[in-house]
Amino acid sequence: MLHLGLDIGGTKMEAVLLDDAGRVRLRERRPTNKASYQEFIDNLVSMIDGIRPSAPDGFTIGIGLPGAIDPHSGLIKNCNCLVLNGENLQATLAQRTGQPLFLANDADCFALSEAVDGAGAGYPTVFGVIVGTGCGGGVVVNGQLLSGPNAIAGEWGHNPLPVWDPAIDGPAQPCYCGRENCIERFISGTGFSQRFNLTQHAELDAQAILAAAADHDAAALAHYQHFIDAFARSLASVINILDPHVIVLGGGLSNVESLYSDLPTAIEKYLFSAECRTAIVKAKYGDSSGVRGAAWLPTLSKKHSEAQSG
Known part of the structure; x- marks a missing residue:
């Protein structure tokens, strides 16, 4: 299984596709479209869809962003990409992509990346x-x-x-x-x-x-x-x-x-x-830690759920 990580920044978005061993299969960057929430979503979904031909068997999706996800409402808060504040990014993207996604703060993703294999x-x-x-x-x-x-x-x-x-x-x-x-x-x-x-x-x-x-x-x-x-x-x-x-x-x-x-x-x-x-x-991974940590989010969330249920 491949794992797509997305790092949302105020000026650019970075995507990295990792295999189970943490090897990079693909990396892409493009400017962040902050004109409106709808244009941001369209740009991000276009980026995800453009990567799909490189992974015909599919991939998990994890996203790191410079803000927090309110655990009660699911809405984004304290994000410097202002069009995301007050929006349920996870629900919107799940509906547009047709698959579950996992979100976390970008500093959390950095810490996760370095803890997993850094x-x-x-x-x-x-x-x-x-x-x-x-x-x-x-x-x-x-x-x-x-x-x-x-x-x-x-x-x-x-x-x-x-x-x-x-x-x-x-x-x-x-x-x-x-x-x-x-x-x-x-x-x-x-x-x-x-x-x-x-x-x-x-x-x-x-x-x-x-x-x-x-x-x-x-x-x-x-x-x-x-x-x-x-x-x-x-x-x-x-x-x-x-x-x-x-x-x-x-x-x-x-x-x-x-x-x-x-x-x-x-x-x-x-x-x-x-x-x-x-x-x-x-x-270990410097500026790439955040996007790598985002890629690991779904896998580690699944392991955590399995450990709790088991």
Whole structure:
């Protein structure tokens, strides 16, 4: 059986067709049509139908998207592809395609991918973290996504930064969610660069700031060191509650190699334990993790249902 994963983004949609061994049989990308819900659906169904000749025996369908599916109503919420909010995407696509589909948040799909056959494979509890434009996450326990009545498991980026202190962390940081001092405002690539540029009257992106820090620029180096401390506080709060066996990092900032030596040491002083035994590793599949995780959704949901009924 083949498995079709679809990753819905604000600007593009990616499709990948995997076999049971996780080998890629087909990959396709096209722009996301956000003119209206109907045009979005027509575009997505056209993409799915265009893949069918490559899989004459059929395929399962899983979809990851930058939002959440309300577990009570089935409606999409908190999605940056605005035409999807308030719509029952799963029901619409099931009717248009004539087959069941499985949906999840894109950060959940990232975590699932890395837990199944990525950097978190073989670990009982995986916390997948995305630190890129934003800051999201997902939790996988024994091969199954952790989910709850609010559909927000793993959304650590909108917890407040632990022990925020203006003397150390600077002035309060307003977040687009309406709150202040969300973790995302301190450790996402966006927050990292915006806060530096505001204090230094600069216009540098995160990579340029990191390069300056590596060259021992005093302001950039201090900013990086604060980033590590804020990141460590934030991860320690998760470890104290969840105690995952591994934390897998994805997103643009996950490519900063010094994270993997600096974070474990920085975490320990905030942890309710003498040492940090949680592995912190880089994602195996990088930007492809989300779409791969989407492809695995139907298979793992089926296994979960069979385990419960058995």
